[in-house]
Amino acid sequence: MNSKKYFDEVARKWDEMQQSFFSEEVREKAFSIAGVKAGEIAADIGAGTGFVTEGLMQKGLEVIAVDQSEAMLDEMRKKFADAKGVEYRTGEAEKLPIQDDSVDYAFANMYLHHVELPLDAIKEMARILKPGGRLVITDMDEHKFDFLIKEHHDRWMGFKREDVKKWFSEAGFKDIVIDCVGECCAQSGLKEEYAEVSIFVASGVK
Secondary structure, three states, X not given: OOHHHHHHHHHHHHHHHHHHHOOOHHHHHHHHHHOOOOOOEEEEEOOOOOHHHHHHHHOOOEEEEEEOOHHHHHHHHHHOOOOOOEEEEEOEOOEOXXXXXXXXXXXXXXXXXXXXXXXXXXXXXXXXXXXXXXXXXXXEEOOOOOHHHHHHOOOOOOEOHHHHHHHHHHOOOEEEEEEEEEEEEEEEOOOOOEEEEEEEEEEEEO
């Protein structure tokens, strides 16, 4: 099973699952670092069922929500049926369905460890940002819980922060900062396994 099929299958219960992984403090930390402002445009990459999108809409931003799973986007459409200011687009990490230099912010929460080529994904998020726009990625630090590969179809067992900083630099970002969110991502396995992994937040300006 690939990650797209996995997310298609869990879409209906993803909100419940995600609540057990981490709290809203993760997105609030990302928004604080980005300095989001009402009326501006943000892309939520790997949007899932709208964890980040929901917070951005609450702060008055327009959002382009992108995910490879149409089932996830369908769940988000139902949840935000009466909401204005959000567009739903199906797309892949290597080819985002967003024009060059068109958004003020790009957010990617727990997305990078699902992509095949993290540097290429970061370069693609750089492409869609306006000059001076900010990318903020929240994801897991490097870990050794291999059941997450098998059961959650992660491609990467988290990341070394120095690697993430290097990728940001190679993608042309400046003012790069990587810090702790102050929270862990907690996930249980099918065989009574349990993972608790610290979450980092990485940001850079195009």
